[in-house]
Amino acid sequence: MKCKTLFVKNQIAELIHVADYLEELGEEWEFSIPLVFSLNLVLEEALTNIILYGFEDQSEHQIEIDFKKSDDKLFITLIDDGIAYDPTLKADPDLSLSAEDRPIGGLGVFLIKKIMDQVVYNRNENKNLLILTKNINL
DSSP: EEEEEEEEESSSGHHHHHHHHHHHHHHHOOHHHHHEEEEEEEHHHHHHHHHSSSOSSSSEEEEEEEEOOOSSSSEEEHHHEEEOOOOGSSOOTTTTOOOTTTTTHHHHHHHHHHSEEEEEEEEEEEEEEEEEEEOOOO
16 A cells, blocks of 8 residues: 655645645556546645634644555545544535525535545544545556
């Protein structure tokens, strides 16, 4: 199994570094361009939620992103020390409603669930672990 880890700060400006890292990782691990694009979208949504809503203070926090690749699966684990929040419990938005009638929020988590094949949340030692799994065919 191949493994890589990226550490970012809880700042929106870090998203560009994540996108660059993911592009380099995609080249190294021979991911298709559409897969890299989808993974970037997922990470942008997940990290934005962590950065904007995950911390009760203004201090700098570190977010760990672990990438593990087997022959047919990619596992991405986001680890942060923010407040406990399980996005898998968030109800999917009612897409039959018009945009004006839908409550604000929830589309990012919905998008993550649709793109990834499995989304699992755990809380361990006061840390959030969001484990995202994608079946890949190389």
